[in-house]
Amino acid sequence: MPDLFPQPGGDGGAGSKPARVVDRAGLDAVIRSLQSRGYRTVGPTVRDRAISLAEISGVADLPQGWHDSQSPGSYRLTPGADLEIFGWAVGADSVKRQLLPPREVVWRAGAQDLVPHEEPAAGLAPLALVGVRPCEVAALGILDRVLGGGRVTDPRYASRREGLFICTVECGSPASTCFCTSMGTGPGAESGFDLAMTEIVEEDDPRYLVRVGSDRGAAVLDEVESQPATLRDEAARQEVLARARTRMGHGVVTEGLPELLERNLENPRWDQVASRCLSCGNCTQVCPTCFCVSVEDITDLAGTVERRRRWASCFEVGHSYIHGGAVRPTTRSRYRQWATHKLGTWHAQFGTSGCVGCGRCIAWCPVGIDLREEVSAIRASDGMRALAPRPGGG
Amino acid sequence: MALAAEAVPEVRHPLTPLRYRVVGKRRETEDTVTLSLLPLDGPIAMTKPGQFNMLTAFGVGEVAISISNDPAADEPLEHTIRAVGAVSSALCQTPPGGAVGVRGPFGTDWGVADLGQSDAIVVAGGIGLAPLRGAIRALLERRRPTGKSHLLSVVVGARNPSQLLFEEEMLAWQRAGAHLQVTVDTARPGWSGPVGVVTDQLARAPVDFATAAALVCGPEVMIRYTARTLFDLGMPRDHIRISLERNMQCGVGLCGHCQLGPWLICRDGPVFTYDLEAEAILASRQR
Ligand SMILES: Cc1cc2nc3c(=O)[nH]c(=O)nc-3n(C[C@H](O)[C@H](O)[C@H](O)COP(=O)(O)OP(=O)(O)OC[C@H]3O[C@@H](n4cnc5c(N)ncnc54)[C@H](O)[C@@H]3O)c2cc1C
Ligand code: SF4
Ligand code: SF4
Ligand code: FES
Numbered sequence: 001m002p003d004l005f006p007q008p009g010g011d012g013g014a015g016s017k018p019a020r021v022v023d024r025a026g027l028d029a030v031i032r033s034l035q036s037r038g039y040r041t042v043g044p045t046v047r048d049r050a051i052s053l054a055e056i057s058g059v060a061d062l063p064q065g066w067h068d069s070q071s072p073g074s075y076r077l078t079p080g081a082d083l084e085i086f087g088w089a090v091g092a093d094s095v096k097r098q099l100l101p102p103r104e105v106v107w108r109a110g111a112q113d114l115v116p117h118e119e120p121a122a123g124l125a126p127l128a129l130v131g132v133r134p135c136e137v138a139a140l141g142i143l144d145r146v147l148g149g150g151r152v153t154d155p156r157y158a159s160r161r162e163g164l165f166i167c168t169v170e171c172g173s174p175a176s177t178c179f180c181t182s183m184g185t186g187p188g189a190e191s192g193f194d195l196a197m198t199e200i201v202e203e204d205d206p207r208y209l210v211r212v213g214s215d216r217g218a219a220v221l222d223e224v225e226s227q228p229a230t231l232r233d234e235a236a237r238q239e240v241l242a243r244a245r246t247r248m249g250h251g252v253v254t255e256g257l258p259e260l261l262e263r264n265l266e267n268p269r270w271d272q273v274a275s276r277c278l279s280c281g282n283c284t285q286v287c288p289t290c291f292c293v294s295v296e297d298i299t300d301l302a303g304t305v306e307r308r309r310r311w312a313s314c315f316e317v318g319h320s321y322i323h324g325g326a327v328r329p330t331t332r333s334r335y336r337q338w339a340t341h342k343l344g345t346w347h348a349q350f351g352t353s354g355c356v357g358c359g360r361c362i363a364w365c366p367v368g369i370d371l372r373e374e375v376s377a378i379r380a381s382d383g384m385r386a387l388a389p390r391p392g393g394g
Numbered sequence: 395m396a397l398a399a400e401a402v403p404e405v406r407h408p409l410t411p412l413r414y415r416v417v418g419k420r421r422e423t424e425d426t427v428t429l430s431l432l433p434l435d436g437p438i439a440m441t442k443p444g445q446f447n448m449l450t451a452f453g454v455g456e457v458a459i460s461i462s463n464d465p466a467a468d469e470p471l472e473h474t475i476r477a478v479g480a481v482s483s484a485l486c487q488t489p490p491g492g493a494v495g496v497r498g499p500f501g502t503d504w505g506v507a508d509l510g511q512s513d514a515i516v517v518a519g520g521i522g523l524a525p526l527r528g529a530i531r532a533l534l535e536r537r538r539p540t541g542k543s544h545l546l547s548v549v550v551g552a553r554n555p556s557q558l559l560f561e562e563e564m565l566a567w568q569r570a571g572a573h574l575q576v577t578v579d580t581a582r583p584g585w586s587g588p589v590g591v592v593t594d595q596l597a598r599a600p601v602d603f604a605t606a607a608a609l610v611c612g613p614e615v616m617i618r619y620t621a622r623t624l625f626d627l628g629m630p631r632d633h634i635r636i637s638l639e640r641n642m643q644c645g646v647g648l649c650g651h652c653q654l655g656p657w658l659i660c661r662d663g664p665v666f667t668y669d670l671e672a673e674a675i676l677a678s679r680q681r
Contacts, residue, residue: 106409114452114493115400116410152408152646265678292650295643299453319651321641323478333680348656
């Protein structure tokens, strides 16, 4: 898959430059170096007892000692006294919010002349993401294709994306809800980054093995005190990734998945999941690749017209509304749309899966619906049809 | 309203419309009007019959509306709009001289140019005749009856006679050589034409189904049955073109609202070939 927004000078994979090792102070120096280059640095922080992306000024703002436990319908973050900084899996917040804000004013027009004047977009200053997981980098790759790979691109997404500096941290602490290995997006980072770190926690202070993915990544690392990575460091990295793979929850069998779903649109399992699903849309809000937006025009008392764009969800009844009623009026049709889009028709539309296996939709579903289980239930009952045709279909 | 021309910025956000002035307004039926529009600040790109624009009623909202004339003709852009809700009503109520916003053109077109000299049958239900009007005009331009057969057959269905669009113009199509069949779901006193669904009319259309091409637009059920009937009458699938409709918020593949299975209707349609895949997709309910 070609990179739509390649990191400048990146070779798509690490290895052109030998890896280095930095300590906690070196990690701090990386953040400071990015700031001195004019980047706004954003990374994981603790907010409302969840890992959340926010502006960071240095390593002290990172969630040191915090650990999570996640399961279907449940997310818990607890503090600890240890020095591990990246000892957690993703929270509800994702990189999506940084590049595709939940709400945006596109233009305003005066009541008299109705000339639309575009509102300057927020967040166009160069951004550096520090400490985001490989699944997040993969999610960006998917958004790149959706919002930047078609005939018409979202210009604001594209400008935020073009300048983006990515320092990813490989995953050593997946949750039981994670399944990046089966989606091929983690726990290691292969491409799409400027710097990729692996946190190695042994008896002493954590150290960070750093691989370079681009020229600007190399320039930043050059400014920081670092040691060449030893064979022992490399082995420790492999151990982190191997441990992550075994700690991961069960996965999804992706082979032939789009075809499986396409021939199971009438599988009775959709009725079964619909009886549990609340149609709340939490899953779409937390999903890092769900890109649906609605466009709304509003007039204030002075007659000024404003066009807004906001995150939308295919679980809203109005999402599919056409004159005469919603195309997908039932929870069954809406859950089916969501799941078959993510894992199936996304391929036809954008040439990639719509799921990176981050598990957010599983942990943040109030009733604990597990996408992986729904898929395996469909696979197990492949070919079964609903008993009666649905009434009211259009 | 003070509507002076404004310089248009080089690069616009895809959700920013251009202002057009309403220079003509024709009432078609009780709830449907045709607006003639000329650019105030600058024109959108050249359009083809079957494509659509996103029209803004300023302060109310924006909806997808097909281009209803043949944009190749030297005349203002025309949109035929049925008032069914807030935005379409506001558009219909825009007075001559007022401004609407236009973004477009979007989507695939009827592909009239590649129909060559083969017979064509146009099947429309309700407001579905609007996106076909430009195609009919283009088809009449391109082909004159040879005397052998009617090269263009137009089959129109409406709920009742008062809902018929472009009545006078239909007579002009007939004079220009089109074969015309009009049917209504419910007759009114004075209606002498057929009563019933369009599919009942198809077999009587004087076209060679084996070689003809069809353009179909209307409610989705009507499209499904029409396409299937044409296929059963011997028309090859790849000669049947249908135009589909979904909720649309952007027109440019960025909002996700217009999905239908593997398609984004605004990007991959609205005009599709009725192939096996399309038939299967239309067969699944609530998709
Ligand atoms: C490709 C395309 C071409 C169309 N061409 C025409 C045309 O030439 N003439 C015409 O009269 N109508 C056409 N329509 C239908 C027209 O877009 C709807 O009638 C219109 O959106 C209704 O909006 P409203 O706000 O007036 O109605 P409401 O019922 O108040 O709708 C609220 C919102 O729902 C959505 N919506 C409602 N109905 C539809 C619908 N049928 N299709 C898509 N979105 C809908 C819109 O986002 C709308 O703003 C077309 C639709 C599509 C997708
Ligand atoms: S569908 Fe669920 S697991 Fe997949 S990317 Fe979205 S939130 Fe993550
Ligand atoms: S699957 Fe869960 S999170 Fe998604 S809409 Fe249903 S109840 Fe809400
Ligand atoms: S209308 Fe927005 S994606 Fe098609």
